[in-house]
């Protein structure tokens with residue numbers, strides 16, 4: 001039975017590397033153990049306990065994310081005892097605060113009263129802003145539980161909306177601590193941590209100040225990792241639903257790190273940005289510019305037609321007219337004063353393909369080497 | 378970068394200099410902060426400002442502005458005197474060590490202290506710390522390059538890295554952080570006056586012939602062209618009559634703006650192709666509306682030479698078009714038919730004429746980008762340069778002497794000014810200033826000043842100050858900050874309304890043509 005470095009999960013034997021957790025092995029084998037607090041790249045905290053599994057010989061259930069595999073271990077990931085434990089955890093989470101999606105249960109008992117309270121807190125007549133994009137909701141469906149098993153406990157803390165980027169809704173926080181780890185162990189901005197005790201536990205910035213007056217640099221890593229609707233981008237909250245959007249993966253257009261990001265598109269507009277997880281160079285992380293600096297794409301000030309200056313004023317022109325004019329003027333200057341009387345500034349902002357063509361145009365068509373870009377400026 | 382971003386976490390020691398990493402390359406700063414906080418990696422920061430990353434450092438050295446060659450030579454002096462250098466590596470892989478030894482011999486810690494203001498003991502400690510590391514990574518940015526001695530500074534850092542055998546190993550390297558998304562690519566693709574794509578010299582007749590054949594033309598010009606910092610004065614003198622500017626805003630980013638503005642006005646014809654009516658576009662004769670990154674397909678090459686995909690997510694507004702389509706149409710109208718089916722077809726052509734990109738194609742980089750050099754379709758790319766051998770044969774030590782910055786403080790202009798960026802804005806702000814959120818966090822320009830300088834000038838926090846240099850003056854709000862060291866103030870260059878580059882010195886590095894943005898002399902007074 002105890003072959004070296006072999007573990008048996010749900011009756012199947014797998015080999016593992018020393019140091020791997022039960023969760024690591026399960027993930028590799030596509031065995032679905034649910035997680036909430038677990039965050040890749042950060043120290044396992046084991047706080048949410050949703051990932052508990054049954055291990056033969058252990059006197060209690062063990063969190064898969066924080067339990068290293070040992071040789072000969074026999075693990076059950078969905079035994080009746082495991083399922084019962086997960087249901088209990090989910091029921092307690094759903095009963096606290098403002099989880100007003102459908103999983104809360106609409107059997108009429110206190111539905112109306114509860115919904116009205118939440119809508120008052122949210123200043124919105126809609127269901128939870130992350131409805132359809134929430135790990136807690138997913139798990140409540142999976143384990144068929146609602147929020148009625150325990151008396152409801154409202155959150156003692158009001159929502160924080162005073163910064164331009166992130167809404168912190170403590171009434172939907174399940175205190176999994178992922179945001180704390182993202183901030184301290186992934187981005188190392190050290191802006192937030194657990195504060196207060198017991199029923200008053202809250203994720204706080206130093207001195208329980210709003211993020212805007214803290215060390216927070218609005219990288220939004222915490223928003224991306226929050227499994228529920230406790231941290232949501234201000235511009236997304238109640239404006240965009242996940243199912244209305246399509247995601248297009250691309251490369252950030254700000255600094256030279258070249259972070260991989262997803263543009264979330266609704267009605268031909270970029271409405272949200274998220275980091276692409278699991279790939280270099282940024283493994284999901286972004287900074288405030290990459291994550292929140294996309295307004296310019298939709299800006300009404302974008303140039304929409306070619307412009308030609310006449311008597312000191314711009315007037316709109318067609319492409320044909322504008323390009324004919326440019327070709328004629330450049331052509332004439334080239335003939336009259338020689339190719340080296342023309343210069344081209346290409347750009348660190350445009351693509352490789354475009355830079356290549358700018359170089360080809362300058363050298364093969366204008367016949368000068370007067371080409372440079374301003375990136376050193 | 379000689380190494381990758383991920384490689385930073387493999388270093389035993391990181392030396393960050395001239396980089397306000399947490400604000401300008403936040404995601405790379407996270408790699409550095411993680412290494413230091415959780416992996417026992419040592420961090421030395423050398424920067425004239427007490428930037429945020431310095432708070433993570435085991436040692437922060439504060440050099441006077443523009444004295445980088447001196448402290449680097451000083452560190453090498455210590456390492457050589459104490460025989461802490463990588464003897465075998467130097468013997469087998471480099472040339473010029475004896476010359477270097479001579480050149481740094483009189484940069485004793487005591488003399489360096491006089492030039493740089495770095496206490497001798499701190500310099501010695503830092504030198505030992507760097508030399509002791511198994512893998513030491515040097516990370517730098519514009520604080521090193523934007524000097525009249527920028528090229529010297531960069532070469533000096535390379536000297537230091539080679540001296541300790543840190544080039545060509547995992548976790549080591551000399552790693553410049555590129556400020557803009559595709560600076561690397563603009564250079565790689567021949568957006569430079571002396572080279573075709575892949576740094577192939579225009580002066581080389583064979584290469585010229587090859588390119589001419591590939592492009593189906595004759596008579597490609599053989600003389601290297603003008604750098605941007607030379608084009609603008611030549612516009613002023615009338616030698617350059619027309620400029621075609623794609624996606625740049627030199628009227629905020631150039632040094633000595635008043636002079637640049639006049640130069641542009643002398644042009645006979647100015648075409649600007651951009652996504653907004655920038656300060657530069659406003660004075661153009663023709664403005665062409667371009668698509669932004671979210672509206673186009675293509676590739677960018679990041680600071681670690683990784684070629685990555687850009688994908689179209691939305692349509693461009695109105696009649697705006699992708700830059701490559703505009704260039705094709707213009708070329709065609711000027712008698713050279715240029716047409717491609719897609720950006721992918723352009724990349725296919727790039728691969729045929731650019732040895733370092735020869736193995737790169739869209740299918741290969743669909744999921745994860747590749748690092749050039751990537752010479753053929755089977756090649757896995759080159760994450761770390763110079764492993765085993767320098768790509769040019771032997772690593773060359775350059776003996777370099779310290780030269781002071783072009784402008785020094787005096788009775789009339791008694792404070793040093795250095796410029797840079799803030800977290801919430803990017804370059805000239807064309808994009809970031811369209812964001813309410815980013816503007817809320819960083820609404821206007823400011824002058825960052827040490828408390829004792831503020832008191833000496835009678836300036837209160839939040840008051841408006843006039844900052845004047847020999848070239849012009851601007852107004853900005855006073856921000857008293859622990860980042861500033863007495864004697865030196867800082868102004869971000871993003872804001873056109875208080876353009877820091879009205880003040881900066883256009884003195885150039887003789888080789889790179891980069892202006893000395895990081896040092897000039899100013900005086901401060903309460904705004905009237």
Ligand code: SF4
Pocket residue numbers: 179182183187189190191192211215216217218219220221222223
């Ligand atoms: S936005 Fe970034 S810095 Fe701010 S709390 Fe979240 S993770 Fe921390």
Ligand code: SF4
Pocket residue numbers: 172173174175176177178179180203222225226227228230231
């Ligand atoms: S805010 Fe979100 S990530 Fe943070 S503890 Fe609450 S639920 Fe978890």
Ligand code: SF4
Pocket residue numbers: 252253254255256257258259282285286287288289290291402403404405
């Ligand atoms: S998200 Fe921030 S760090 Fe990443 S590439 Fe964009 S600007 Fe740079």
Ligand code: FES
Pocket residue numbers: 034035036037038045046047048049050051052063064065066
């Ligand atoms: S995911 Fe394992 S304890 Fe939370």
